[in-house]
Amino acid sequence: MGSVKITFKVDGVETTVEGDKNKTLLDTAIENDIDAPYSCRGGACASCIGRLKSGTVELEQNYILTDSEIDEGLILTCQAYPTSEEIYFDSDDI
Ligand code: FES
Numbered sequence: 822m823g824s825v826k827i828t829f830k831v832d833g834v835e836t837t838v839e840g841d842k843n844k845t846l847l848d849t850a851i852e853n854d855i856d857a858p859y860s861c862r863g864g865a866c867a868s869c870i871g872r873l874k875s876g877t878v879e880l881e882q883n884y885i886l887t888d889s890e891i892d893e894g895l896i897l898t899c900q901a902y903p904t905s906e907e908i909y910f911d912s913d914d915i
Contacts, residue, residue, distance in 0.1 A: 825876075825903040829855050830911040840903060846878065846910055847898035857912055862899045869898040870915050876908035 823842035828835055829850055840849040847869055850857035860868035864882035873894045878901035880886075886895055895915065 825906055825908060827876075827903065827908045827910065829857060830909070830913060831855060831857050833913065840908070842903050844902070845881075845899055846896075846901045846903065846908070850898065857898055859899055864897055864900045867897065870895055871898060871910055871912035872896070872914040873901075874909040874911050874914075876903065876905040878902060878908065879904050 825840045825842055826837060827840040827846065827849055828837040836853065836855050838849060838853045847857060847859050858868050860866045865884045867885045873896050878896055880897060880900045881902065882900050883897060886897065898910065
């Protein structure tokens with residue numbers, strides 16, 4: 822099964838939803854009417870940046886983040902596919 826529990830924190834509001842490992846965090850957020858920021862959806866603008874507080878993701882494309890930023894937990898939701906059962910993503914902590 823590819824389901825995953827994802828909590829988004831956006832503008833101080835936490836929302837937990839059931840996600841899918843075959844969808845990006847951003848697509849899951851949009852489908853659930855979560856107001857996560859984005860623009861290009863191509864891994865290039867960093868509008869969708871935020872911090873992974875728990876869980877793991879795989880970034881499909883990344884033209885912006887440095888290795889050290891990734892080590893600190895920064896991700897691009899438009900490129901991030903969940904690889905763990907639970908994810909906590911904080912869009913405010915950047
Ligand atoms: S929306 Fe532009 S990098 Fe994600």
